[in-house]
Amino acid sequence: MRASQARGESHWQGPHDGRDFSVLIRTLGEGDGERLPVAEMVHTFAGRGFGAIMLVIALINLLPLPPGGTTITGLPLLLLSLELALGGGLWLPHKVMDASVSRAAFRKGAEKVMPAVRVAERLSDQRMSWLVSGVGERLIGICSVILSLVLILPIPLGNFVPALAMALFALAIMERDGLIALLGWLTTAVAAGLLALVGNAAWDGAHAVVDGLFHAGTGA
Numbered sequence: 001m002r003a004s005q006a007r008g009e010s011h012w013q014g015p016h017d018g019r020d021f022s023v024l025i026r027t028l029g030e031g032d033g034e035r036l037p038v039a040e041m042v043h044t045f046a047g048r049g050f051g052a053i054m055l056v057i058a059l060i061n062l063l064p065l066p067p068g069g070t071t072i073t074g075l076p077l078l079l080l081s082l083e084l085a086l087g088g089g090l091w092l093p094h095k096v097m098d099a100s101v102s103r104a105a106f107r108k109g110a111e112k113v114m115p116a117v118r119v120a121e122r123l124s125d126q127r128m129s130w131l132v133s134g135v136g137e138r139l140i141g142i143c144s145v146i147l148s149l150v151l152i153l154p155i156p157l158g159n160f161v162p163a164l165a166m167a168l169f170a171l172a173i174m175e176r177d178g179l180i181a182l183l184g185w186l187t188t189a190v191a192a193g194l195l196a197l198v199g200n201a202a203w204d205g206a207h208a209v210v211d212g213l214f215h216a217g218t219g220a
Contacts, residue, residue, distance in 0.1 A: 029107030051174025085141030128178025
């Protein structure tokens with residue numbers, strides 16, 4: 001047994017069976033059991049590397065999830081992003097692999113995003129590969145770490161755009177398409193702008209509350 005496996009980490013490497021990404025997504029939704037574990041997603045897409053695994057999890061984060069849902073689904077993205085940034089191999093702890101989402105909710109959400117996924121499959125091409133390999137890939141990993149942290153934090157209305165940026169980055173890596181990576185960077189800039197607005201509004205609100213308490217306490 002490898003030392004890393006002895007620590008409770010899961011390593012995987014599966015074959016690329018040639019089916020389209022959209023077909024595999026539909027297969028996951030039609031699988032057995034009421035819950036869809038992360039492990040099943042991982043083993044389904046392991047042969048396609050970081051991009052495919054990150055993409056399917058990022059797509060889940062685009063769906064309306066119950067409170068705390070993105071905290072659970074954001075953790076695998078955070079770990080995978082760290083590995084991508086550091087140039088390490090694919091692995092996830094068993095506790096993360098055992099986490100699951102409702103298969104019915106996944107199937108319903110997949111039906112909504114499937115048209116966009118099929119269009120992306122048709123339009124993607126291997127171009128501007130320097131943006132998705134070497135330093136470009138590491139930079140995507142670093143940016144994805146930050147985006148994952150945003151997903152994990154309970155920020156009101158702060159999940160969709162970061163999840164979309166991660167989905168674009170993941171698709172770019174999977175298809176080796178630098179143009180899609182550029183779209184990911186553009187979406188990241190939009191996410192940063194929105195978060196800045198939310199942060200500024202929160203700061204102004206907190207400042208107003210503190211001022212109100214101070215004036216109430218001084219009787220001014």
